[in-house]
Amino acid sequence: MPAIASTLRAVAAGLAAWLLIQLLLFALVHAAPGGPAAALAGDFATRETQFEITKSFALDRPIAEQFVSFIARMAQGDWGISYHFRRPVAGLIAERLVPTLLLMLSALAIALFAGRALGLWAAANARGGALVAAATTAAYALPVFWVGQLLMLGLGLELRWFPVSGLTDPRQTGTSLTTGVDIAWHAVLPVATLALQQTAFFATVAHAKARMEIGQGYVRAARARGIAEHAIIWGHVARNVSPQLATAALNRLGMLLTGAVLVETLFAWPGLGRLLSSAILNRDHPVLLGAFGLIVAMVIASSVAADIVQTRLDPRVAPDKAAQ
Amino acid sequence: MRLRWGLHLSGALMLGLPLAAALLAPLLFPGDPREPIGAPFIAPMAAHPLGTDDLGRDLMSALAHAGRASLASGALVTLGAAALGVSLGVIAGLAGPLLDRLILRLMDVSQIVPRFFLALLATAWLGPGWLQLAAILALTGWVSLGRLVRAEARSLRHAPFVEAALLLGASRSSVALRHLVPNVLPLALPQLPLIFASALLIEAGLCFLGAGDPNRLSWGILIQTGQSHTLRGWWLALFPGLALALTCVGLTLLALGRSNEADGLAALPAH
Numbered sequence: 001m002p003a004i005a006s007t008l009r010a011v012a013a014g015l016a017a018w019l020l021i022q023l024l025l026f027a028l029v030h031a032a033p034g035g036p037a038a039a040l041a042g043d044f045a046t047r048e049t050q051f052e053i054t055k056s057f058a059l060d061r062p063i064a065e066q067f068v069s070f071i072a073r074m075a076q077g078d079w080g081i082s083y084h085f086r087r088p089v090a091g092l093i094a095e096r097l098v099p100t101l102l103l104m105l106s107a108l109a110i111a112l113f114a115g116r117a118l119g120l121w122a123a124a125n126a127r128g129g130a131l132v133a134a135a136t137t138a139a140y141a142l143p144v145f146w147v148g149q150l151l152m153l154g155l156g157l158e159l160r161w162f163p164v165s166g167l168t169d170p171r172q173t174g175t176s177l178t179t180g181v182d183i184a185w186h187a188v189l190p191v192a193t194l195a196l197q198q199t200a201f202f203a204t205v206a207h208a209k210a211r212m213e214i215g216q217g218y219v220r221a222a223r224a225r226g227i228a229e230h231a232i233i234w235g236h237v238a239r240n241v242s243p244q245l246a247t248a249a250l251n252r253l254g255m256l257l258t259g260a261v262l263v264e265t266l267f268a269w270p271g272l273g274r275l276l277s278s279a280i281l282n283r284d285h286p287v288l289l290g291a292f293g294l295i296v297a298m299v300i301a302s303s304v305a306a307d308i309v310q311t312r313l314d315p316r317v318a319p320d321k322a323a324q
Numbered sequence: 325m326r327l328r329w330g331l332h333l334s335g336a337l338m339l340g341l342p343l344a345a346a347l348l349a350p351l352l353f354p355g356d357p358r359e360p361i362g363a364p365f366i367a368p369m370a371a372h373p374l375g376t377d378d379l380g381r382d383l384m385s386a387l388a389h390a391g392r393a394s395l396a397s398g399a400l401v402t403l404g405a406a407a408l409g410v411s412l413g414v415i416a417g418l419a420g421p422l423l424d425r426l427i428l429r430l431m432d433v434s435q436i437v438p439r440f441f442l443a444l445l446a447t448a449w450l451g452p453g454w455l456q457l458a459a460i461l462a463l464t465g466w467v468s469l470g471r472l473v474r475a476e477a478r479s480l481r482h483a484p485f486v487e488a489a490l491l492l493g494a495s496r497s498s499v500a501l502r503h504l505v506p507n508v509l510p511l512a513l514p515q516l517p518l519i520f521a522s523a524l525l526i527e528a529g530l531c532f533l534g535a536g537d538p539n540r541l542s543w544g545i546l547i548q549t550g551q552s553h554t555l556r557g558w559w560l561a562l563f564p565g566l567a568l569a570l571t572c573v574g575l576t577l578l579a580l581g582r583s584n585e586a587d588g589l590a591a592l593p594a595h
Contacts, residue, residue, distance in 0.1 A: 017436055028445070028449060029449070134577070138573045138577055139573075140576070143565055143568050145565070146561075150562070152554065153561065255438070257441075261533070280445060292441065295438075
């Protein structure tokens with residue numbers, strides 16, 4: 001089965017790329033001036049304290065040895081202990097992954113739906129459609145944190161409709177139902193911010209694809225048969241636009257994660273992005289390697305998945321064509 | 325056609341305001357923008373049209389001066405990425421299969437890690453210097469341009485005028501410089517505003533997270549100040565972001581006016 005072989009090859013290439021990046025990151029982290037022992041011990045530590053810290057985290061071993069044992073332990077679920085939080089990294093990341101996924105997946109779902117509708121509408125309407133399409137493309141260049149700040153200032157601080165920071169209200173201790181409502185309530189502004197940016201992206205993708213599809217023979221044939229225009233757009237063209245949106249979503253996961261980090265920081269949303277940026281600023285190497293490794297793995301896995309999904313949803317895209 | 329002109333015009337207008345303010349900053353706002361000139365947190369009024377910041381510095385003057393720094397580093401990234409993209413693209417298009425494959429792999433590898441995270445990592449470890457950041461962004465920002473140039477160079481490789489030049493004994497490097505580069509430029513130029521916009525967006529995003537160069541007054545640094553004082557002065561969050569937004573949307577509209585109308589995809593900055 002050539003399809004299985006090419007899938008396996010793509011997975012193996014993805015895994016190799018991930019290992020290479022982890023190795024580069026590991027080397028970069030260890031070559032950095034100062035190093036974790038100095039950062040941990042603080043500005044006024046004695047040499048003995050620094051030495052002790054170096055010893056206890058096994059930072060005095062050769063780098064190659066440290067890397068191999070790091071990857072081996074990672075594979076067993078032991079991602080090390082955070083220098084900063086003094087807690088196992090795997091648990092820390094798992095805890096932060098859930099809010100991030102909640103934020104990203106809700107924004108993605110809204111954006112796919114809204115962007116598809118907007119792009120198809122713009123492609124179907126000669127009058128005004130091109131303008132709407134240009135506007136959505138331009139809207140994608142808006143800084144996501146600025147859009148978030150506007151929503152925060154307007155809907156959060158001025159009108160006081162929605163809370164502007166955190167995952168829950170710390171003053172409330174309720175049942176799981178009220179907690180769920182509270183989380184959804186706090187998620188409105190962050191999800192809306194991220195969804196706006198993503199909608200702009202998917203609308204552009206949907207519009208470009210739909211314009212191509214409308215020029216195809218099957219659309220002319222459907223028109224000749226007297227099928228209503230809206231039925232052609234929402235029935236026939238939409239079906240051919242959707243696979244493009246699915247692969248675009250998978251291929252652009254990195255973009256979604258970048259947006260999520262900024263939105264999480266703005267709304268103090270306790271997610272993976274904030275964990276990563278604080279780990280970088282605190283020189284918390286185990287957290288950094290773990291969180292970065294997970295993010296890179298997600299990006300690689302989704303782009304491998306994009307190729308597979310593309311051939312599944314549209315058999316006309318042969319594996320050798322998809323590889324280009 | 326009319327739409328294209330409209331896009332061009334509105335892009336140029338949006339870009340014009342921040343650009344003019346940045347270029348004319350020393351004339352319009354003489355004096356050091358870092359010097360306090362009034363009370364902190366004055367809301368926008370006649371004397372300070374955009375208000376003052378947490379240290380009592382005039383925000384309008386700071387924005388104009390910061391624009392110089394931000395636009396300069398954006399231009400530097402764009403130049404670097406354009407040079408890399410055009411030269412590596414032409415080399416890959418003209419070279420044998422081995423070098424071509426090598427450059428293609430290099431493109432694949434540079435696109436695996438999202439640029440933003442790579443830049444965040446680099447600034448955290450190399451220190452928040454703006455030149456280092458510009459170098460990182462140029463080194464990661466050339467790929468989509470490079471792919472475009474490579475495809476065009478490959479199709480030009482067998483064009484009669486290129487074959488003729490090679491048969492007449494012209495060296496590969498002179499064919500690349502005299503025949504291929506001028507012919508790929510019309511394709512490459514519309515990409516430059518997008519490279520510019522994504523450089524500005526990434527730099528501002530890094531500053532927003534607190535990983536910017538604090539010694540260099542840029543839009544990003546003003547955005548970071550606004551982020552930490554959103555509650556006390558809405559204008560500190562609103563205006564620096566607005567300057568950035570006008571510039572980036574203006575750049576995108578310029579690129580959109582250039583590219584094929586149906587293909588807004590080619591006009592998305594990669595951030």
